[in-house]
Amino acid sequence: MKRIALIGMPNTGKSTLFNRMTGGSARVGNWPGITVELLSGKILLGGDMVEIIDLPGIYDLHGYSDDEQVVRHFLHDNVPDLTLVILNATQIERQMSLLLQLKQLNMNIVVLLNMSDEAKKFGITIDCAKMAEMLGLPIFLLTGKYGMGYQEAMHAITNALRYRTPGMAEELRSQLEQDEHIEREMARLMKHAVQVPSRLPDNLTERLDKLMLHPLLGLPIFFAIMYLLFQGIFLFGQPMQIGIAAGFGWLHDSVLAPTLTGLPTPLQGLLLDGIYNGVGTVAAFVPIIVLFFLFMAIIEDSGYLSRAAFLMDALMAKLGLDGRGFVMLLMGFGCNVPALMGTRVMRSRAMRLLTMLVIPFSLCSARLQVFVFITAALFSPQAAPLVLFSLYLFSFGAAILTALLFKNKFKNSEPFVLELPPYRFPTLRQMWLRGWHEVTHFLRRATQFIIAGVVLVWLLTHIPFSAVPASSDTLSGMIGDWLHPLFAPIGITPELTIALIFGFVAKEIVIGSLAVIYGLSGNALGGALAHQLDWVQAYSFMLFTLIYTPCLSTIATLKSESKDNAFMLFSIFWSLGLAWLLSLLFYQGARFLGY
Template identity: 80%
Template sequence: MKRIALLGMPNTGKSTLFNRMTGGAARVGNWPGITVELLSGKILLGGDMVEIIDLPGIYDLHGFSDDEQVVRHFLHDNVPDLALVILNATQIERQMSLLLQLKRLNLNVVVLLNMADEAKKYGITIDSKKMAEMLDMPVFLLSGKYGAGYPEALQAVARALRYPTPGMAEQLRSQLEEDAHLESEMARVLHHAVQIPVQMPEHLSDKLDRVMLHPWAGLPLFFGIMYLLFQGIFLLGQPLQLWVGDALGWLRGAALEPAVGWLPAIVQGLLLDGLYNGVATVAAFVPLIILFFLFMAMVEDSGYLSRAAFLMDALMAKMGLDGRGFVMLLMGFGCNVPALMGTRVMRSRSLRLLTMLIIPFSLCSARLQVFVFITAALFSPVAAPLVLFSLYLSSFAAAILTALLFKGKYQNNEPFVLELPPYRFPTLRQMLLRGWQEVSHFLRRATQFIVAGVVLVWLLTNLPPAAAPGGPDTFAGMIGSLLHPLFAPVGIDEQLTIALIFGFVAKEIVIGALAVIYGQFGDALGSALAQQLDWVQAYSFMLFTLIYTPCLSAIATLRNEAKSTGFAAFVIVWSLALAWLVSFLFYQTARALGY
């Protein structure tokens, strides 16, 4: 199978083009010679099945960041049949140097000048035919966002794959050679093939940034926008969630119960009260998760997250971090795993470790479903979005406190350099593809853990056979009683304790575990929780769930990225200690005030 590698600097639209080429049918896999995972997808091109690999964005082929090393190792150990080099046409002067470095490797190359629509608005004119002639490689103008120029580029890619890969003339060098020659060649190509106006016209992004990046109004605007985003997710997602829950309840009563009625009672209980209740409770949250990722894709692709990093940089610097750490926290709202992997762009090991220490406090989508379910069950429709927003603020507070406490241990002097892309409103196709990728990843992870988790919870709450289901004589009851002295001061009872234990494996299991423990799902489970807990206990439980140990996938990723088992163990211990302390202070204070 032939292989195409996507190469380019950050913010050139590589991911957008990758999604357009693969249709979102991507997978994550390991590659020989490197210790990280890369995104890949297979497409039929020119009658052949071709694999597309999306490599990390890099500024310089011979730089020293982890991402640059990943690209070097990949090209060295997995020479692609074609290198598809994507450049931002609005920044052609700065990005040409990377292309000329890649040209020296004697790779089979096709060049795509992306964002040609934006370059035209800026008055930048590029003669792609002249540039192709001077570089001796195919060059095409393209708009990855809208698809303009995409069919012609795809045909050129198919043609280029017919020719054998030249292979690298020699191994990658650790230092650039003949820098003067490279600079003169770049100047020659730009002089003959590119026309850039002396003064660029004022762009809409400049006008918006006067407001969005205002020294006083910028941060309140950012938090206001994020609050509206969470409000929208809750208001639109809750009715969909209830509708799916009702449909799953009807399916159980109308089809599943009659179908398994002939089975022994214990098997019926395992299949219906264990497996189906647990999985159905989690499945009811899929519409909400879809909305969450669609909204976050809109915010990320618009370019606003870079502005958030800029706004937060001064505050993050006081904590020993920089604006990129704040962006990683926001990425963690989707899933902590890619956020932890995103710290590779930081060259300072101390900065990476401190950032990885705070990322697990991000309120990920798996925790979100737990909080939405509990807030909907115990709080009014008016109070629920405020409770949810307060948990996001608590997430930031836990990260800030941790950074302040440990910034002395992980000192950093790396300068913060940030590129602000123009504002772009993503197309519906982009949002849907991005949302589908994230949701499919969520469902794959959920499937891996939830089925096994809810079955194990059912066994713990129903064995030994002589014990009453869910009673104190079951294995679950024994474990809950053993840990009760530890969790009683924070208002967490035995049933919630069992759910927390399984939440260590994956937070998606928590609600499924509660469904099995209480023998209910959907609205019935919400009513059971409302009868069992008051709002103080529920909020204390949510605080603990928010802060305590991240899931096993996050821990494994953290250990791999930090290359330290001791650091991963420290993260587990610190998050558990902080979760207990915060929940204890909240619960005891609320009770002392008479709530």
């Protein structure tokens, strides 16, 4: 009896076609040379009974996965009279390789291009005649669902079976023997040099997972680890940041300022307060980024990141995110910039963008400084912690709201299937390389953008040069006045508006800018604010500060990580809009209630 073998990559509709050809008469059978059972069916074709065998779907004829070996062994020991090669027409460019590999074996082949109707929908046009001519093989288009082209194909198959290909079997065998040689060599090496137990012993990973992924203890342990990480970054990072700031200050006062005294005052100001401070702002991020990625490397290389994803996924899936996004969101509470860079662990672009849209709402340490100062000035010591806590709630709320609103816009198509690697000790070298690599990446991408932004704000707050810097006579003051109709409904005064413009650069300089605007500092500034604002205004200002764009470095990172200016602008405008709306709701609501 003549044999027809069906070969194709997985998901080509091979099994559907097999069922159609055999009409459900298939049986499971054993074949020489292979240990797995294959489906086969006997049908009447052109007056003769022929047997059709459904071979496992494979990607590569010369590969060494189980299925690939099965197909090779079958072909070697049961040379088919005809091979039907089924290709998925929608993935023709990826599937062609298998056909060419089979063609090289000089087998008797008929090619079936399945799912041609779907391919047409994708705009893929395939010139069948041209392809058949170039390959020297008969090719037929099939539509798997509706059975179009089936009769023609069967006719061609019947014809093709009539003509024997002389010497085919011998040639095929000798070609396949090379792969068999490699298989034997592999088996010999594995047998003598490698031992894999059928069931893994209760090893360290298994025991650690029992604790780390415990149904009750897993989440508390996760939060404890996150807390330690967080504390660790700031415990080590802040002194370094202060040290770098001091170094830059010293360089400014004792070297740069004296050497530049000859220059005109505006130019001096631009160079020192504009560009130099911009460089300083960028440099201040360096220790935090190094530490963040050092710790992230530990978390990731140790294998814990995918465990964290496992623990948090139930919640995050509802927000259109996955468990890894939660880790980044938490990291954002330290600093948004490395958290945004950390989203690179996600493969799906849509999910990455959604996570990057959410992270800037994390109340970072720079914003915390602003809030601590203002709550201390305007709220009683009893109320202050509650106020801070409520801001954290708003931070989470804005993140959740944003994710829920936009999860359909950034629809994640990637299935959430992750390997849980065994726990490993990360190497020091790996950690340093990672931290260093990320810092250079950040510096290269963000420096110009940030310096340009800092210079722009400096110009806004100093032009015209005759005016008192940051006063209402400067450009920024004019913008503040001009924006007043927009900010009055949310209780923000023109002075505070100027501070918000500064805050666009970095939240660390918000309080500093208020000091310049009011000409006061420390407790005196606090007193002035308390005198001028009531608590509703102050809270509205803090809400706005919390939710609108975190800082220029975050924007620069959003831009460089997404490589999409439209996305960056979208993020800026969405956060500005949301900040304004929430502040409006709060301010008008509180006023309405009589506060």
